[in-house]
Amino acid sequence: MAFSSFKFSFYLFLVFLLGIASAQLSTNFYSTSCPRAISTIKSAVNSAVAKEARMGASLLRLHFHDCFVQGCDASVLLDDTSGFTGEKTAFPNANSLRGFDVIDTIKSQVESLCPGVVSCSDIIAVAARDSVVALGGPSWPVQLGRRDSTTASLSSANSDLPGPGSDLSALITAFSNKGFTANEMVALSGSHTIGQARCTNFRTRIYNEANINSTYATSLQANCPNSGGDDNLAPLDTTTPKFFDNAYFKNLLSQKGLLHSDQQLFNGGSTDSQVTTYSNNLVSFKTDFANAMVKMSNLSPLTGTSGQIRTNCRKVN
Structure with missing residues (x-):
């Protein structure tokens, strides 16, 4: 009886280990099952x-x-x-989230x-990098082996994603809720060194x-009237909007943050020193950003x- 109990316990232990192994992501997840996947994604991006x-x-x-919800x-x-109601009509996503067609093309x-091998969630992760x-x-390094959800959450998209009007405490809380430190939040906010806002x-x-720098504000008002023109765009980084560098942080020091949430990072609060560090040290910012990603x-x-491996990223199999 004792031996049988031992065998059963050992069997459970093996099942447990296999469960851990199956749940682990790895950078070479597709090296055998789809060796050209990563290069295909990169080429399309x-x-x-x-x-x-x-x-x-x-x-x-x-x-x-995607990851915050x-x-x-x-x-x-x-x-x-x-x-079924997805997340695309959530306030942070509606009329602003883009790139779906590119993901469709890659898929x-x-x-x-x-x-039926490469998940849509892995494609998004690699495409971002x-x-x-x-x-x-x-x-x-992008860990791979994610599977795709069969559900979505409109309510979580509305509640979990920090908005452009967020103050510093709200930003810190939103990121803390996902396990990030304030410093990691600042590093990830540096993604606004590229892109545009409505x-x-x-x-x-x-x-x-x-x-806000008065000259900067006036220049923006020319393309963003008091009413109308909601979809008119302006670069989040007014200096080098098409290049991933640390100009975003330098702009904050000059009160040239485009969004309220941007300037909150340098506004006499606890993150001022981190912004200053990144504005002076591009290597530090890039290292911290990569680690946070x-x-x-x-x-x-x-x-x-x-989950599953969707054959069409826009709908459940």
Whole structure:
């Protein structure tokens, strides 16, 4: 009886170990099952960014908005149906989240190579990294082996993603809720060194806030009137908007943060010193950003037998 009990316990232990192994992500997850997957993603991203530099920022943002809601599970890609509401109409996503067509293109290319093997959530994660690299930013190892969710959460998208009007305490809390330190939040905010924002997201700041460079505010008002023109765009980094560098932080020191949430990072608060450090040290910023991106891309991934590998990123199989 004792021996049988031992065998059973040992069997459970093996099952436990196998469970851990199946749940682990690895950088070479597709080396055998789809060896051309990573190079295919990179080629497609480089093509999309070469066509429109802003797309690099959009793909990076897509990864962020995916991982902050339910974890990195591609829930953000799911379209609404008659019986299902996805995350695309959430306030932080509606009329602003982009890059879905690029992900569709990549998925189609990868499916033709290895049907049913590469997850949409892995594609988003790799595309975000390759987008940053394409715009002159740092690279980082992307752990692979995520699976795709069969659910989405409109309510979580509305509650968990920090908005452009967030103050410093709200930003710190939103990131802390996902396990990030204030310093990591500042590093990740540096993603705003690329990309653009809609007038509706910075109108209040350029007309009503005092902690903004007056010349900068006036220049923005020309393309963002008091009413109308909601979709008119302005670069988040007014200096080098198409290059991933530390100019975003230098701009904050000059009160040239485009969004209210941007300038909150340098406004007499606890993160001022971190902004100053990054403005003076590009290497420090890139290193911290890359490390924080590794951490973000590992937020609650679905692995093992959880979720599925979608054949169409926009809908559940």
